[in-house]
Amino acid sequence: MFSYLAAALPAGASPATRLIALQCALRMNASMRVSLSLGLLRSLRLGGNPSPWQELEQARWLCLTPGRETGEVAAVLLDDALLGQAPTRPDRCHAADWAVRAGCPSRAGVLGPLLQVVSVYLTSHSHPETGQGLNEADRTARECGIQPAELPHVLEQLAALGLLDSWRIAADTEDLGWAMRSPQ
Template sequence: MRMRQDPHPWQELEQARWLVRLQADAPTTANATVSAQLLDAAVLTQAPGRLERARAADGALRLTSCRVLRNLPAADQLAGLALATHLFPGHIKGAIEAERLGHVCALTPDVLATALDRLVAAEAADWWSYDAGSEDITWALGPTLASQHASVAIL
């Protein structure tokens, strides 16, 4: 990872208990490397093979090239892909925490709401709603995207 010598990203990762920085043997210089130990065992076992990565990329490209997503901005396409990959098993409806969906799409809540509205206007989604109590977003895919999703078995 190229995080340079800025300590802030390292501190955030340590506070989140993702890693611990190892002591350096030599004094820190501009070109020094930082050694760290990953603490999350699940991260170490998540190494999809080349074939799995290729299939996932193919599925993502097939979904985002769907007629209803194709001409939307990249952020809206990513939101549509996120909705399609977070469906209830065997359904065209889904739910996810609003904060998590925003994080997955790298969108602020206001921008996310606008992107979801554009997905409904483009008929990529039939509807979406936000539940303030649970802070969940629920939705249903539009028929075209639902059909495309059904044909992409890996997502």
């Protein structure tokens, strides 16, 4: 889904916009409709900010619709390519819930949207048993919506928060290797 979003969203889309787009893509139904509760958005620390929604509408990626309930934001997604990107709805909903937990670990305190996006990305690309991962550094940066030069700074922040045990960008191959911190 990160690869799809990197191609579908404008290059300058904010991390908050990417977080919302990820949740929308994973939670949409077969009619490409989605509703996100305000509680979910608050847990992502995106509750009252209309900017990410406006970015997604300006990119013609979604169109906001009146919510069925007052405690939600509803939209219809406009990119038919999404239907070919995602596994079955139960699997996507499970992944969406997992992404919320992976992006908002309790020991991280108040992660901003950028750190949440990168944390979810690294966790989703890590070996489930060892927590280790390997990927091209420039691909990681592109799929997280940041410039390659920003990646080391973001990784340092994740390490300082205790989410990453270690990371390294190989000088010869420019591959990023990392080890996620094991939950205590």
